[in-house]
Amino acid sequence: MEALTFYGMEDLRYEQREKPVLQKEDEVIIEVKYAGICGSDLSRYKKIGPLTPGNIFGHECSGVVTETGRKVTNVQAGDRVAVCPQLPCGKCEACQSGYFAACPDLLVIGAKKPGCFASFTKMPAENVLILPDHVSFEEAALIEPSSVVLHGLFQTRMQPGKTVAVFGCGNIGLLACQWAKLFGADKVVAIDIDADKLQLAQELGADEIIQPDKSVSTYAQLMQLTNDAGVDLAMEAAGSVQTSEEVFAAPKKGGEVLFLGIPYSDIMLKRFYFERIVRQELTVRGAWNAVSAPFPGREFTTTLQFLREGKLKTKPMISHYLPLQEGPDIFHKITSGKEKAMKVLFEVGK
Structure with a gap:
């Protein structure tokens, strides 16, 4: 064969x-x-x-x-x-x-x-x-x-009316956008550096998109889209060093971070991102298989x-x-x- x-x-x-x-x-x-x-x-x-x-x-x-x-x-x-x-x-x-x-x-x-x-x-x-x-x-x-995406989402407090940010719009990220909407999310924000992936994310249900820009940070754009509130759930689906840090700035106080991606390098958190975990009292989860x-x-x-x-x-x-x-x-x-x-x-x- x-x-x-x-x-x-x-x-x-x-x-x-x-x-x-x-x-x-x-x-x-x-x-x-x-x-x-x-x-x-x-x-x-x-x-x-x-x-x-x-x-x-x-x-x-x-x-x-x-x-x-x-x-x-x-x-x-x-x-x-x-x-x-x-x-x-x-x-x-x-x-x-x-x-x-x-x-x-x-x-x-x-x-x-x-x-x-x-x-x-x-x-x-x-x-x-x-x-x-x-x-x-x-x-x-x-x-x-x-099923990998669902395994993670089933561990969260995701329910209708919540707001979600998805970092990375590869296959896992696109499925995460879809499942967030199917779970009843009121707003899903898709984030990626690739315009084609963002277009597909919109076609599959993302309500808003962010393409990172050197002149305006992803954090600033996300705050603008959420009236400075942040989201209930932020999902890291890119497996990149940068998004594995930036994801901590997305949730509102008491919100959640879900890691679906795996970066193959060390992650060094700037003070701003680490303090978001503490000051926002975030719940951080990993999902495996x-x-x-x-x-x-x-x-x-x-x-x-x-x-x-x-x-x-x-x-x-x-x-x-x-x-x-x-x-x-x-x-x-x-x-x-x-x-x-x-x-x-x-x-x-x-």
Whole structure:
């Protein structure tokens, strides 16, 4: 089968690999239809390198079940499915209590186990969700990043009438803008340096946009849009050093900060931003992965529900449809700044 294998930093290869085979009675084999590039994939490719050199990369996908183990009852061959790629150990104290995000051995496929940038992938049956008839494979390939956003929002005090600022309008930020509105936010302010991303954020529900300007600070622009009040919830979705600092200035007194992005450099807080945490009595939260109990969690089932009802829009976020063989080239182009992209989907087997 065709596959994208990850050997080292900036060393992604298109190869032929053996098709996975069932080894456990609770496993399923999935023929991958669409697989998406995650922002974390780009960071690992450019900045970190693989956990297991030579492993099949990728963790966001949808497809069709082709084989099932003897004890599998929740899906059958021929079912159209989405995949929860998180793999908690299931044995530690955190897993036993249903707090899977705290599992010390939590991984996703594509890290130590083969991922989904391939013709076929193998998963535990409990990680597979059947798609409603009119939810497309393309939409389903974005269920996992949507669940990442929901995992964070479910931890906040978000409710109708609140105001929200989203720092960074990549895929996670765009989904954050949408979910904030679906949660009933009165005003969502999207912040990004890219005008195209801001335009898409508006199309997907953002009420106001801020494009940082050297002459006027993001903080000053946000205060102007909120009548000097700030917002109830500020979400950091860019994973940048700058926004990881600036996000602390956005909330009003008693407000919240939610970190969804991961910067790969040290964060040094200026006194102004640190004092906002103290003087505004902010609640600061981090959100890790996308799973909860009962596994895989309400993050995935809620995303499926809103896709089925047509309320969550993921197709407008897709900028590229590519065959797997173009994988090494598109990773290089995006991480080197030679090509702009939102969500890249690999059309596997086409």
